[in-house]
Amino acid sequence: MWKGRFQTDTSSLVQRYGESISYDWRLYPYDIQGSMAHAVALQAAGILTKAELKAIHRGLREILRDIDAGNFEFRPELEDIHMNIESALTARIGAAGAKLHTARSRNDQVALDVRLYCRTETARILDGVRGLQRALLSCARSHSDAVVPGYTHLQRGQPVLFAHHLLAYLEMLERDAERLRDCHRRINVMPLGSGALAGSTIVLDRELVARELQFPAVTQNSMDAVSDRDFIAELLFVIALIGTHLSRLSEDVILWATAEFAFIELSDAHTTGSSLMPQKKNPDVAELTRGKAGRLTGNLISLLTTLKGLPMTYNRDLQEDKEPLFDSVDTIRLALDVFAEMMAAARVRSENSRRAAGDPFLLATDIADYLVLKGVPFRQAHEIVGKLTGHSLRTGTAFPDIALEVYREHSAVFGPDVYAVLDIDTALKARKGIGAPSPANVGRQLSRWERLLRQPKPL
Ligand code: ARG
Helix, strand or coil, X not given: CCHXXXXXXXXXXXXXXXXXXXXXXXHXXXXXXXXXXXXXXXXXXXXXXXXXXXXXXXXXXXHHHHHHCCCCCCCHHHCCHHHHHHHHHHHHHCHHHHHCCCCCCHHHHHHHHHHHHHHHHHHHHHHHHHHHHHHXXXXXXXXXXXXXEEEECCXXXXXXXXXXXXXXXXXXXXXXXXXXXXXXXXXXXXXXXXXXXXXXXXXXXXXXXXXXXXXXXXXXXXXXXXXXXXXXXXXXXXXXXXXXXXXXXXXXXXXXXXXXXXXXXXXXXXXXCCCCXXXXXXXXXXXXXXXXXXXXXHHHHHHHHHHHCCCCCCCHHHHHHHHHHHHHHHHHHHHHHHHHHHHHHXXXXXXXXXXXXXXXXXXXXXXXXXXXXXXCCHHHHHHHHHHHHHHHHHXXXXXXXXXXXXXXXXXXXXXXXXXXHCCHHHHHHHCCCCCCCCHHHHHHHHHHHHHHHHCCCCC
């Protein structure tokens, strides 16, 4: 493509070092789409005749069909997807093909391709997020009265509905959906026409190209347009954060599936056995997802590190954006899908979780609140119940079994109505502030999510 200036061929080591076709071949549908739109602008500017435009479109469609069908040979000596397609086009249709690269550089071409790729994948990842939200919602729905201990520091804190716990993940995923939408806005800007860095003396109608490719806007600075990869960094961050959320969910699932917790049972289809220990049923999907979260963060850091020292404008370092991007997109899409399938098939063992949540200590705060409602300042109430906890531990008597006289020794305001506080269902019902887990609230939240997910906001 640049043989004019050079006297010797590129070293084969350099070819191997610099080629990107082994991974950027996946950009082919976008590269072809972009070239078709560019050709329209070239024809409008009088560079191509109508017949040449037609020949280019026909040739590109053929190439698309051949690549789709696996009948296209990618050549590493042509470096990347852009030159592979352009050279195949010229081989097929001749002179018109050789005109296609007028007023275009691979710098604005790759910027366009990657934006088109990110645009498509952002929508797919959003679908994946929705799918997982639906799976979690259906799991919450079908076990809507299951109770679990809520934990802080992984120590039992207060009882909550299992559904409330799962709906926490719907909130996280909703913010992720919001971030995808926001990131999509900045992806969705058309860079073609920026040339290598300074546009071209052959002025094309960039708005026309944008319309052809359904972009609502065009980039406003040619130097920025060819060197900007912020939109990839943002997408990698959003993906890494989704991965982090999935990793936290993984950790919950792994704990819940242990014999010690035994709050859920994963389906055979979503677990693996051990080659040695016949009794094992391992939550590998959750473990892998927790593990992959590290890779997703790594991909984000990798790109940020690549970008941080780059002078304006395009530098070949930027070719290093693609592998982390493709890897993160592939990984998160699969993770979301497999997680949705696994959660939809999980069985909640609510008898076990209710037993754990029935630990009377989980209602210690409720006893303190009881005292507060009788006029005791909270700090004092906290201390009184702390002492009662000590008594309970020393004597092996649970809160409901402690005699009223003993309660009264700790505070004279205790009356027989304290025992009513020590009921888990009463305790749950009482938590009826906005965002708290009373069954009525959680029921409303389930309906709200059903409504939201029936017609989720599109990109
Ligand atoms: N494969 C290159 C990349 O991914 C395409 C752009 C090459 N441009 C250049 N001036 N060498 O960044």
